[in-house]
Amino acid sequence: LLLVLVFFFFKLHLLMMDSDEMTPTKTTPTLIFLCVMAVMGGFPIGYFTTIISGAMLIIQSQFLLDDQWLQIIVSTTVAAAAIFALLGGWFNQRIGRKKVILVSCLFYIIGCIVISVATNKEAIVAGRFLHGIAIGLSSCTIPPYLAECVPTNIRGRLLIMFPVLIALGQWAACIFAASLSYLRDKNCSWRIMFGIGGIPVLIKLFGFPFMPESPRWLVSKGYIDEAFKVLKSIYGKTDKGIAMAQMNINSMTEVDHAEESHTRKIECMLFKLLRNRASRKALIVGCALQIFQQLSAVNVVMYYSASIVRMGGIKNESTAMWMSAVISGANFFGTVLGVYLIERLGRRSLVFFSMLGVIVGLLLMGIGFQLISIHAMPGKFVEANPPMVDFCSEFGCDECSYDSKCGFCYDSSANNSQLTGACVSIYKNDSGIVSSEYALYGRCSPKNGYNKMGNGNSSNLQFEYGFCSTSYSPIPIVAMTIFMCFFSIGLGGVPWAVNAEIYPNWARSAGNSLGTFSNWIFNLLTALTFLTLSKKITRQGVFFMYAGWLTLGLVLLYLLMPETKGVSIDNIESILEGPWIYKKKSSNYKHQRRVESEKLSVLCSCNIQRKLFTSSVALFETNKTVGNVNQVLSNQNGLLKVLHLLNSSITFNCLNSWNLRNKEQIQSLCVLFVLYGSTKKLHDEITVAVLSGFPLGYFTAIVSGAMLIIREQFHLNDQWQQLTVSTTVASAAVFSLVGGWLNHKFGRRKVILNACLFYIIGAIVTPVANGKEVLIFGRLIHGIAIGLSSCTIPVYLAECVPTNLRGRMLILFPVLITFGQWIACIFAASFSYMQDKNSSWRIMYSVGGVPVLFQLMSYPFIPESPRWLISKGRKEEAFRILKSIYGKNDQGIAMAQINVESITETSRTTDPNPENKGNIPFLLLKDDYEFVRKRFTLLKMLKKRTARKALIVGCALQMFQQLSAVNVVMYYSASIIRMGGVRNETTAMWMSAVTSAANFLGTVLGTYLIERLGRRLLVFLSLTGVIFGLLLMGIGFHVISIHAMPGKFVESNRPATDHCIPFGCDDCSYDPNCGFCYNSAAYHPQLTGTCVSISKNGSEILSTEYALYGRCSKKVNMQNFKSSYNAPNVQFDYGFCTTPYSWIPILAMTSFLCFFSIGLGGIPWTVNAEIYPNWARSCGNSMATFVNWMFNLITAQTFLTLTKQITREGVFFMYSGFTVFGTIVLYLLMPETKGVPLDNIEAILEGPWIYKSISSSKLLDNLHRRKSAGFSTEIENKGF
Incomplete structure (x- = not known):
């Protein structure tokens, strides 16, 4: 299925491409195969970085992991990926792209085996480290391999297919995690999650012998004939394909000879990158893109997506995993959309649009967690039989959700559930078995019959671990979906695409390796610090911080990042030689675009237009039912319709060439336009x-x-x-x-x-x-x-x-x-x-x-x-x-x-x-x-x-x-x-x-x-x-507020805690928990009003038509079962005030x-x-x-x-x-x-x-100038 999906996208892209003289005319099997096999390398990267999100919910309780161990398991892969991404540049230059891809596949397979048989947390860390090696090598190798093999006109789309497959791997990981979470044997389920990820790697290993080596690497090592064979198989063995292959060989050879001094000493490559102005600028832009991709907190969201969903109030683990899968699906489809947009909008526009949406998503996520923390329940209930010391009992629900040893128990059906909450330690028996589904003592403990199915005497009790249920719990989940949609469109794929193409040929391996290293090292920093920072500055503070980082990145990239859309990979260096502050219309940029753009030819079909004009006039002259032409032209509308026809059927240049000055002909054509009938x-x-x-x-x-x-x-x-x-x-x-x-x-x-x-x-x-x-x-x-x-x-x-x-x-x-x-x-x-x-x-x-x-x-x-x-x-x-x-x-x-x-x-x-x-x-x-x-x-x-x-x-x-x-x-x-x-x-x-x-x-x-x-x-x-x-x-409304009744009456049996009592009618109308009761038949109604709470059962609103107590409370007539107030002639106003000015x-x-x-x-x-x-x-x-x-x-x-x-x-x-x-x-x-x-x-x-009413003559001048400008001799001479 994966192969079919990749092949389908690839063929679709080829069908969308515009062909020109300098691109192959057909798709060759070698080109298809190498692209399919290369971009498939993105799937295990996405899968193994994301599967931990769902597996973590099971592994945490099985191996008794605290926050430090959780962060180590997540971060080990990232740390190994960062190290081997840095070393990967040397390996690529030394042994070639193809062999490095093979080695990464082997490490994927070994890591799957080690994790699947792990019996302790140390073995899991070792397996995650092996996966990190594979991820680091493949992530710094596959993008330059694609950039060096594929033609210029499809380079952008093929490069962004790599992050598309990463996103697909992330989505598949979330789906598998959610599906396997239903297995009763939890010890087996997480092992299958990791083991199944090795299947696409095995498929890739079978296809490895048929993958060609990068022709640019072959030329750099002197294998000219072998490189020519590879290029012929890519471009096709037709005359045009052979010519294209020879032209590319000549170009690569020239570049290789010119830069021979750079490639002789690989160990000094970093210094050479920094000393050369163009490569230094490319390195800064490439690393900045990768750094700010990670400072957007994307991998925090991916690694902890299921946990964030639970923090958002989703109780069930399987539901949380499925929600995570939906969010990951948004990531995948957004990345697919990015494939379509990258060659249309360009790299710059796409990444800036994406970053703006990501900033909005981060801010919304922070606001959501802020609202949850404000409205979380306090811990006011005292559980029976507490132990001598339980540090959890001091927390409210929000603080309780941060501690891995505490959970929050409350009664959801109580009249005032806010007073029933208590933070208690999670369950742990004498054998050391820990469960986050139960409390250690009190109402939510197994001893009192509590269970998650709501049976027995615990049907109304809830025990929440790692989250707090509030009415604002959906906001972080919605924000995370928005975040992933915008991220995946541009910021997810553009950094990989730009890093694979922006460096000079001699520095591509080292530059891309350093860019990938920057990605993984900041990935490591965000993954290692997220849980710790969320405790120090709260969850909302963390997301606000990331939004600030990304805003800084948006400004920096706007100033520095060049547009490489449509520019040959050998000519990108000339763009980088321009000023540091990027200007789209710099001379270098215009020169490259002019050289590489196809020639446009737009011809003025004066003869066709002359025939159309003549036939239309002749047609009108045969029609005797037209009416008075002069009357049609006697007002401005008529003249404007003439101008429409001049604009519609004739260009001014052609009109002048015909030397038409016959007013009757123009009038005829005008009336023909006006008098057609509707159909x-x-x-x-x-x-x-x-x-x-x-x-x-x-x-x-x-x-x-x-x-x-x-x-x-x-x-x-x-x-x-x-x-x-x-x-x-x-x-x-x-x-x-x-x-x-x-x-x-x-x-x-x-x-x-x-x-x-x-x-x-x-x-x-x-x-x-x-x-x-x-x-x-x-x-x-x-x-x-x-x-x-x-x-x-x-x-x-x-x-x-x-x-x-x-x-x-x-x-x-x-x-x-x-x-x-x-x-x-x-x-x-x-x-x-x-x-x-x-x-x-x-x-x-x-x-x-x-x-x-x-x-x-x-x-x-x-x-x-x-x-x-x-x-x-x-x-x-x-x-x-x-x-x-x-x-x-x-x-x-x-x-x-x-x-x-x-x-x-x-x-x-x-x-x-x-x-x-x-x-x-x-x-x-x-x-x-x-x-x-x-x-x-x-x-x-x-x-x-x-x-x-x-x-x-x-x-x-x-x-x-x-x-x-x-x-x-x-x-x-x-x-x-x-x-x-x-x-x-x-x-x-x-x-x-x-x-x-x-x-x-x-x-x-x-x-x-x-x-x-x-x-x-x-x-x-x-x-x-x-x-x-x-x-x-x-x-x-102002007059109503002035003449609204004051609250001077004192109701009987009023509770001392009713917050509505101090209000007059106007203030009372603003509060959704209050209504205003008064006697409309009294001699002085102004003295009979009082603001009281509406009819409620605890926190549940029963009716806004009655008060909770007093004259306007509910009384039922048992003979006809009708409800009325406890006192005659009283009125209960909810959300408004009755005054003589209410009609205004x-x-x-x-x-x-x-x-x-x-x-x-x-x-x-x-x-x-x-x-x-x-x-x-x-x-x-x-x-x-x-x-x-x-x-x-x-x-x-x-x-x-x-x-x-x-x-x-x-x-x-x-x-x-x-x-x-x-x-x-x-x-x-x-x-x-x-x-x-x-x-x-x-x-x-x-x-x-500043608008001024335009005269008909001025409009005619504007039209004439526009048409004249459109067909000037200067443009015709240029072939436009």
Whole structure:
């Protein structure tokens, strides 16, 4: 299976490669075999460094290992690997790469045998040391072996396949550990874990005789003929293969003679590396990459992943191992993704993106452990029959979890479980048998009948060893998954790839050996110190420390690390001769890229365009039903449509060459464009596309009503409420960012399909949730669907619909979003009448999947985006789709042809081979030449002025849309209405539906106004109304707080420990454990109020409708079994205060949503779908959508917390301030795109940063200048 997997990835990479003159034309068996056998060497490295994570949980109790022995067993392998990685450079130079690989295989086999038969901890250490020797030798040998054997164009992908197999080995280790943990014979299970890892090594040993030696090493030793044979077998025995082999032999021989003085004295290699400027710089960069890879704490996470999962609150060992396997699987798949990205993004961009994500993961892990430590139980219970001295009894749960001799016992079903905890020593009998599953004495000891299955008198007792269960326990596990995903994409593989290629030929063995030594020595330091440091500075302190180290590494590598993508291994040294602070456009770099890049040829097909123009005019002149041409051109829209045609069907250079000055011909062509009819295909694609807005709105808004029921059923505090709301937003943010790449790679249509599938899965998972964790998982799946659809649908519509319909069609998407939100509020209110509250919220979520099923049924009938098809070279398919959109009559066919030529010209392919499908968009501009040769990324968008300006405007629109607090209002609308004084839950839901209806109707009005008022005027009108609504909402809550009742009444039988008593009604409404009781019929109600605890049984909330004691506590009428209060005429307000001013926030919220929906709701999506250049549309729209969801997440996650910190009114005043600032920014920067064709918007962005309304003549000048620049004589002379 492993061989098949490796072979599959290798063949896949070859299929993706772009061929050129200097690369072999076919894959040879030798090339396949040596690559498969070499990269297989990564599997045992990953397996034997990770299997200890799962085995440790068993070995620890069997051999009575303390923290020091645990760290020794883990670190012995790393120490041996570091030493032999340093020696491996000498071995490689002395006896060759192939023999060193053989020796490493033998050490793997011997180590497996020794560990499998170990009877004590010393033998385990010896076996781990042997594995370390093998790991050190193979890790410093295989990367340079691959770099020296494979062609340049696949070097990056093949080098990163080595860490892919390391990640696969780590994943397999976690799966085997989890699977074998079910064996009853624990003594046997861990031995099998280690023994089974030797099987892939045996397979590799059988293939060893057929592996060739490195041709570069052979040349360095004078074996020229043998090296030539190896190269012929790699490149093929065709004429081209033989020529390639001879050329490489000549190059290697020249380099070898020039550097002969360096290779004669290997013992002085380190000094030679340090004395030579290029090699010194390479050594610093290579070692820094390896050092900061380890200072990211990756191997701490891998070695102790199962332990960290248990620290996160997972009790069962097998479950912890399976969770570790899932995390390791994320590592593997992330590394596979890195294989795809390394030759597209380059080494630098990929590693920096990876490091940023890793820093976020480390910080989140630290925050998670910090929250666990804060909320861990204290040790207040005194166990019966304690021994004379038990040092564990002094600890709370958090301190107890750090000591390997202590465990924490508590009663999970007690009314106040916080008072039942005690830290006690773990079980140990007279024979010396130790078990971490039982306590030595007290409730959780075997003598009292305690067992893990919950039988006997111990069914409610829990004994936790090495962890503390809190409501925040999932955070470290989530953080660890995020960490591994980002790490594996870049930081996991790029250091190995760069170290294998960055050194000069004479220093490659020694340099790579020193880089590998740096990796393993810092691996050793982190592994040796983790458990000790976690006790000294706490677990959270350790992860915060690692985040700090990695931030330092990010800055250092940004300054020093060069880009080696696409540069021949013999020419990398010339890049290193540039300045120490790396600049991408240094003269050396440009020289190498110019020499090695393929020649591009883009020809101006004036004859074809002339025929198209002439035939279109002739077609128009035969049509007598066109109407008054002059009337069409009498306004600005008509002129802009003329400009669209000039841009679409003719280049200005060709237009000038034809010397066309006939106004009637241009007018004819314009009217032909305007008067085509819509078709059924156009209706289908618009209908199915905008329908995707419905589930997006439904599943973001349904939580507003459902939260009132779910909160009580699952006992959610403020943090869990915010987490439930924000999980969808967080995953939407992540997948909206990924969506740009998915759109570019797989097309818009397939991404829409996948979004539908995720909606369906989420609609299944959420209704069957039996706990808050499953509920959040379902919300996470919905977030994936929302993120993918929100960054895809607007782009799809903008690329498919005509210019004169684009504004209205794009704003239909947010119309359907608001319609979905409205329907969600209506359903929530309707289902709230059900007596079975447990079923009501489940039905709310299930119903949302029905429209998605209809969309799935329509999926086969929607076409792919024509622009995407043309960018991939599928021009004929795009033409068929455009014909079906515009109609199959003469006018429709002409329009389809005009659009195909327009899109083709704007996205000209660079590959001269028509069979190549991996085409790159090409703008016919002098300044865009750099973009042709590279994949487009965020970095390239930031370097190009027009794209940078578009990105800033697009992201600003999305950011200030969210900073207007719209989704705070939508998510918490029912809660805000209750805060406003509406007592009944169902009434609150219906009022939420009314405000949501105002949102929907306002968005519909926006579709009418957008093409009349324009984008700018409409959005500023909307912003003004939003600011007014936010200020009014803040004023309303402030007036309510001033007139809220004080807490002056003294309830009977009140406990002395009720913390709610000092509060007045306003303060009481902020605390989820308190409610306010008063007599509404009293002569002075102000004197009858008191804040009391809500009805609870211990820590479990029973109801928010009753007080724990006093007048508003629960009384049951046994005749009709109805519940009521103990006193007549009393009211119990939970989460709000009733005042004469409670209607103000509700009115303000309705006003807010009316003004928001008219412009600010839809225009950010519209503008982001149209403002970017064609080549940057997917990336730009994806980034802006990511910004939208990120600020959505921030506002949703912080709303309830901020209301407590700065009051409700303070929050809304703060949001109004953000919106005022956004109005100023957008007024200065945002251009007007109304009526401007998609391909001409970039001309507007070439104006000054401070926007001024551009005249038609100025726009024409910009277009003329762009077209002239694109076809200048200078570029044509260069063959571009």
